[in-house]
Every structure is written in C-alpha cells, then in structure tokens.
Amino acid sequence: MQKTPLALQRTYPTVDFQAIPSACFVLEEKRLRENLELIKFVQEESGAQIILALKGFAMFGAFPLIRKYLSGTASSGLYEARLGYEEFGGEVHCFSTAYFEDEFEDILRYSDHLSFNSLNQWERFKPRVQHASKKISCAIRINPEYAEVTTDLYNPCIPGSRLGQTAPHFGDQLPEGIEGLHFHTLCESDSYALERTLAAIEDRFGKLLHQAKWVNMGGGHLMTREGYDVAHLIRVLKQFQEKYDVKVILEPGAAIAWQTGYLVTTVQDIFDSQGIQAVIIDASISAHMPDCIEMPYKPKILGAYDAVPTATAYRIGGSTCLAGDYVGDYRFDRPLQIGNRLVFDDMMHYTMVKTTFFNGVRHPSLGIWHEDGSFELVRKFSYEDYRSKLS
Numbered sequence: 001m002q003k004t005p006l007a008l009q010r011t012y013p014t015v016d017f018q019a020i021p022s023a024c025f026v027l028e029e030k031r032l033r034e035n036l037e038l039i040k041f042v043q044e045e046s047g048a049q050i051i052l053a054l055k056g057f058a059m060f061g062a063f064p065l066i067r068k069y070l071s072g073t074a075s076s077g078l079y080e081a082r083l084g085y086e087e088f089g090g091e092v093h094c095f096s097t098a099y100f101e102d103e104f105e106d107i108l109r110y111s112d113h114l115s116f117n118s119l120n121q122w123e124r125f126k127p128r129v130q131h132a133s134k135k136i137s138c139a140i141r142i143n144p145e146y147a148e149v150t151t152d153l154y155n156p157c158i159p160g161s162r163l164g165q166t167a168p169h170f171g172d173q174l175p176e177g178i179e180g181l182h183f184h185t186l187c188e189s190d191s192y193a194l195e196r197t198l199a200a201i202e203d204r205f206g207k208l209l210h211q212a213k214w215v216n217m218g219g220g221h222l223m224t225r226e227g228y229d230v231a232h233l234i235r236v237l238k239q240f241q242e243k244y245d246v247k248v249i250l251e252p253g254a255a256i257a258w259q260t261g262y263l264v265t266t267v268q269d270i271f272d273s274q275g276i277q278a279v280i281i282d283a284s285i286s287a288h289m290p291d292c293i294e295m296p297y298k299p300k301i302l303g304a305y306d307a308v309p310t311a312t313a314y315r316i317g318g319s320t321c322l323a324g325d326y327v328g329d330y331r332f333d334r335p336l337q338i339g340n341r342l343v344f345d346d347m348m349h350y351t352m353v354k355t356t357f358f359n360g361v362r363h364p365s366l367g368i369w370h371e372d373g374s375f376e377l378v379r380k381f382s383y384e385d386y387r388s389k390l391s
C-alpha cells in the first residue's frame with residue numbers, strides 16, 4: 001500500500017522541537033526571512049507595494065524582521081490599524097466593512113490609506129476625511145462579481161455579497177475625493193487566477209481604472225507557495241501598472257507567514273474507541289487551529305502519514321469537550337505514546353489571530369526559533385488572560 005506522506009516538501013525544519021515548552025506556536029525565523037526575500041524581490045521587480053495583512057499574521061515579535069522588507073500593514077479596523085501604527089510603523093492601510101462613528105477619529109489618526117466598503121460609507125465619512133489634520137488617500141472597495149474561490153465562506157462575490165460595490169453603482173467618474181480602488185477576491189491563489197480576475201475587473205471597471213491613482217489588489221496572492229509562477233506575477237503587475245498608470249498595492253497575509261512555523265503539542269492520552277486510537281493533545285483544533293474545522297482542511301503533522309486501512313489509525317483530537325474538536329486520522333511509523341511531541345506544520349497564518357479561550361483551555365505560548373539556533377519564548381499565557389476577557 002502506498003503511503004501518502006504528510007511531511008514537509010521544503011527542507012526539514014531546523015527547530016529542536018524537544019527544546020520547546022509545549023504547547024507553543026513556534027515561528028522559524030529563517031523561513032520567514034526566506035519568504036520575505038522572495039516578496040521583496042517581487043516588489044522590486046514589479047514596482048508594486050506589498051504590505052502585511054494583519055488579519056492573517058500579527059505576531060508582533062516578528063515585526064522587526066518583517067519591517068526590513070515591507071513598508072507597512074493592512075488592517076481591518078481600529079485595533080489592527082493601531083497595532084500596525086504602534087508596533088510596525090510605516091504606512092497603515094485600512095479597509096473595514098464598516099467604520100464606526102465613535103472610532104473614526106482614531107482610524108484617521110492611525111491610517112494613511114482608507115478603503116470604504118460602500119459608497120454609502122464614503123459619503124458618510126467623507127467630510128471627516130476631508131477635514132482631517134493630515135492627507136488620507138481614499139478608495140472604494142469594488143465587487144467585480146468574479147471570483148475563483150469555490151468555498152462560499154471565502155468567496156466575496158457570492159450573490160448578494162456584503163463586500164464591495166458592484167459596477168452599476170458607479171458612474172463614468174470616480175466619486176469626488178476618491179483616488180483608489182480596492183478589491184479582494186483571491187484566496188491562496190496563483191498569478192493566473194489574478195490575471196483572469198483582472199480581465200473581469202477591466203471589463204467592468206475599465207474607465208475608473210484609468211482615473212485611479214492606486215489599486216489595492218487585496219490578499220490571496222500565495223507567491224511563497226512552492227510552484228507559484230513568480231515571474232508571471234511580476235509580468236501581470238507590471239503590465240497592469242503601465243496600462244493604467246496606477247500604483248498597485250498587494251496586501252497578502254498568508255503568503256508572508258506561509259510555512260514559517262509550527263504548533264508544537266504533546267500527547268496527553270491515548271485510548272481505544274471502537275478500533276480507533278483516540279488521542280488527546282494539549283491544544284485544541286477548534287480553539288487554536290480553527291481553520292482546520294472552518295475551511296475545512298487536514299493539517300500536516302511532521303512525521304505522520306494519512307491513515308491507511310491496514311494500519312493503526314490515531315484520531316488526533318483537542319482538549320476541549322467539543323465533539324468535533326479533532327483533525328482526522330493519522331498513522332505513524334512507531335506507536336504513539338503519551339508524552340510524544342506532535343508538531344503541526346504551517347501554523348503561523350490565521351491561527352494566533354483567531355484563537356479563543358473556549359473551555360478555558362490553556363492558550364499555547366508564542367515563540368521564535370532564531371537563525372542562530374536559540375529559542376525565544378515571546379509570550380506565555382495564564383489564567384489571568386482567560387479571565388480578563390470575561391467579567
């Protein structure tokens with residue numbers, strides 16, 4: 001029977017997982033730097049600006065490194081804008097589904113670029129933008145009614161979508177005061193999906209593109225995935241910028257932290273459940289790796305294989321009481337034992353930014369495995385962290 005390896009395709013991690021206190025999200029600095037070097041190359045070759053989408057990755061202990069390569073951050077509202085302003089520096093670009101009256105003063109304080117989700121929101125906040133003490137460049141998010149994403153949960157162009165304004169709502173001119181257009185329709189996509197998306201956008205919004213100073217192409221550009229055609233992306237970006245004489249901004253989250261770290265866990269219990277070996281670890285899929293359930297997808301565990309019918313199947317589950325708090329069945333070359341480390345791969349993006357204290361489970365620590373082989377524990381959580389979000 002052929003095994004389907006779930007091991008890394010990249011070089012083996014340099015991290016000594018036994019040296020990490022469990023449970024812990026561990027960033028491998030070397031891999032982050034390698035991603036950033038590629039992204040910087042894309043910026044330099046294409047002329048596009050690439051900023052970090054904090055919704056995907058906001059581990060600010062890593063910002064000093066990221067700041068050497070990227071000029072700013074993309075935020076989804078006040079807290080991310082403030083984090084970008086205070087912890088990252090550089091430009092703060094903000095897109096929010098709705099800005100709130102009582103937060104807008106602070107939004108203006110922290111942001112350099114603002115994208116509005118509807119013409120309605122723009123009209124409402126335009127006077128405050130125009131009377132702000134500094135110049136803020138504004139855009140409207142457009143809905144091109146074209147997305148290649150097949151999962152509705154991640155598709156901003158489903159019928160009746162609340163994300164962005166469709167073409168019929170615009171006249172021949174950009175609204176007065178608007179300098180940019182913003183769209184986000186990709187998700188872990190390649191450059192060919194971007195090219196087709198741009199064709200749809202040119203078709204519907206061509207006139208407005210000629211008037212815009214900048215176009216923010218959102219996130220979902222997974223340029224750090226093995227096999228991504230980086231040269232093609234650079235060509236597409238260059239052609240677009242030349243054709244419309246616009247500046248292009250990309251705001252990926254996942255691509256920056258793609259395959260740069262792990263969730264290190266430890267087996268706490270193993271017992272037979274109707275022929276399946278039920279395994280409980282010291283972390284939760286639902287609370288700490290929620291995308292595995294939401295998307296859903298089965299993460300890689302280093303050294304594990306997809307379960308095959310003839311082998312012992314270990315069903316790896318989390319420590320909450322949610323029945324669905326498990327990731328699936330895996331096989332190992334040697335029998336698993338209590339105390340073994342289980343290392344989940346590619347656990348930097350959309351993990352720490354989405355975790356909860358559900359069931360009061362202990363939150364994994366956050367750490368960085370530096371290039372010099374040292375480990376830095378950047379954050380340890382306690383009962384007080386759990387308590388502080390309740391009352």
Ligand SMILES: Cc1ncc(COP(=O)(O)O)c(C=O)c1O
Nearest residue numbers: 053056184218219220252253254
């Ligand atoms: C408006 C916007 N920009 C950027 C991103 C980042 O996308 P990704 O992490 O897939 O690159 C998202 C993700 O949802 C988004 O909604």
